[in-house]
Amino acid sequence: EAQVTQNPRYLITVTGKKLTVTCSQNMNHEYMSWYRxxxxxxxxxxxxxxxxxxxxxxxxxxxxxxxxxEKRNFPLILESPSPNQTSLYFCASSxxxxxxxxxxxxxxxxLVL
Amino acid sequence: xxxxxxxxxxxxxxxxxxxxxxxxxxxxxSDYYLFWYKQPPSRQMILVIRQEAYKQxxxxxxxxSVNFQKAAKSFSLKISDSQLGDAAMYFCAYRxxxxxxxxxxGTGTRLTIIP
Numbered sequence: 001e002a003q004v005t006q007n008p009r010y011l012i013t014v015t016g017k018k019l020t021v022t023c024s025q026n027m028n029h030e031y032m033s034w035y036r037x038x039x040x041x042x043x044x045x046x047x048x049x050x051x052x053x054x055x056x057x058x059x060x061x062x063x064x065x066x067x068x069x070e071k072r073n074f075p076l077i078l079e080s081p082s083p084n085q086t087s088l089y090f091c092a093s094s095x096x097x098x099x100x101x102x103x104x105x106x107x108x109x110x111l112v113l
Numbered sequence: 114x115x116x117x118x119x120x121x122x123x124x125x126x127x128x129x130x131x132x133x134x135x136x137x138x139x140x141x142x143s144d145y146y147l148f149w150y151k152q153p154p155s156r157q158m159i160l161v162i163r164q165e166a167y168k169q170x171x172x173x174x175x176x177x178s179v180n181f182q183k184a185a186k187s188f189s190l191k192i193s194d195s196q197l198g199d200a201a202m203y204f205c206a207y208r209x210x211x212x213x214x215x216x217x218x219g220t221g222t223r224l225t226i227i228p
Contacts, residue, residue, distance in 0.1 A: 031214050033214075033215060035216075035218075040220055041220060042117075042204060042218035042219055042220045042221055043158075043204065043216070043218040044218070045213075045215040045216075048213060048214070048215060050214070056213070058213070058215060059215075088156065090158060092158075092216075094214065096214070101148060101160045101163060102214075102216060104157065104158035106155075106156070106157055107156045107157070107158075109156075
């Protein structure tokens with residue numbers, strides 16, 4: 001089954017404790033992206049990658065890091081989480097064809113205390 | 114930068130009736146793609162319908178159709194014969210035809226179906 005998976009789905013952590021949210025897709029997509037969803041703001045892009053070893057900042061990259069060492073994986077790293085990073089996070093992937101929709105993972109709900 | 118505006122934070126409709134959700138966007142580009150996504154309580158993002166800006170014909174997917182007005186930069190979603198399963202948050206999104214392939218989202222419209 002074609003899908004984007006994220007782990008963990010739910011996470012409660014404390015300020016400053018490094019964490020990684022994993023994202024993996026099995027559709028051989030070149031493009032991968034991270035979004036965060038906050039009430040009243042919709043979804044906003046954090047980082048994206050157009051292929052292996054090619055990553056760039058989106059609209060709200062502060063406090064986040066990413067890597068793309070393999071085509072299928074695109075982890076999101078919070079080196080020192082803060083309460084303002086409490087949010088719902090989505091990973092998405094698509095082929096490099098803008099007509100195609102982006103396929104979204106199930107979301108990761110993060111609470112930073 | 115492109116922006117997407119959904120001016121209706123909440124809408125409600127009687128079951129089996131028709132409802133239209135509004136979306137406007139701002140861009141200087143001539144080629145782009147527009148999408149409507151549905152987010153049910155499970156939080157999963159589900160594609161409802163897509164529209165290519167170069168196509169004049171409005172997209173249709175079963176009970177879902179759009180009214181795409183390129184000059185007015187408007188992209189509304191019409192849901193016919195509303196069903197209880199249509200209750201969700203609906204997001205309008207824009208995708209440029211060049212550069213970063215990101216989706217730019219509106220703030221969403223929460224749709225309630227009244228039995």
